[in-house]
């Protein structure tokens with residue numbers, strides 16, 4: 702039988718979680734030094750839903766959807782204050798990530814932003830974020846925003862068969878995913894972008910481990926191996942106190958978000974479908 706003290710502590714923890722949940726649902730205003738127009742703030746009212754249209758935000762912001770969405774979500778969870786992030790460097794970093802996405806038909810910054818918003822939706826919808834610490838939340842936002850950073854617009858197979866410089870560098874193993882992740886950290890570690898200067902070492906380690914796990918999970922070539930692992934693990938029994946379970950949940954979420962376009966409203970989903978076909982055909986032309 703659990704003691705009275707343990708029972709009380711469980712109640713307190715449940716109450717704290719409920720407060721965290723209520724706070725995140727509250728509409729937030731920006732408390733960092735960046736001008737966000739009322740139009741953009743109004744647009745973000747819908748961000749918790751699958752109806753949220755990233756293409757409309759791209760139009761509204763002149764192609765800055767990833768930048769504004771990442772800042773919005775980081776601000777909404779109050780992560781700048783809670784984690785003592787350097788907001789100027791954070792803005793510079795997000796700016797560089799957005800610009801570093803190539804203008805591919807599909808794997809572009811719009812896709813990076815779309816996956817970030819879908820991860821946000823899934824965390825809220827399934828209330829998975831309750832199991833996350835603040836550093837986990839930051840990692841989930843950054844990993845999803847950066848998961849295809851600097852994508853060349855061709856597949857892992859193309860990289861391997863053409864024996865590209867990237868394939869050689871990463872020994873044919875999750876070539877693009879290793880590349881996106883490695884490039885993200887190379888950028889982050891530059892002094893002008895390192896917004897985590899003041900974050901404790903252990904938190905930085907947790908952030909890095911999680912970002913790597915999440916980005917590598919998007920390799921579709923490892924789909925069945927990962928699915929098998931998840932089926933035997935968290936699909937059977939999930940324990941939010943088990944760190945491995947939490948990491949697996951986030952790997953599953955980013956994986957679903959990455960290929961989740963068909964779950965969006967038809968007009969959005971059809972657009973993505975045309976875009977991905979265009980990129981595949983462009984690769985096909987290179988293969989001739």
Ligand SMILES: [Zn+2]
Pocket residue numbers: 812816848849919959
């Ligand atoms: Zn992707």
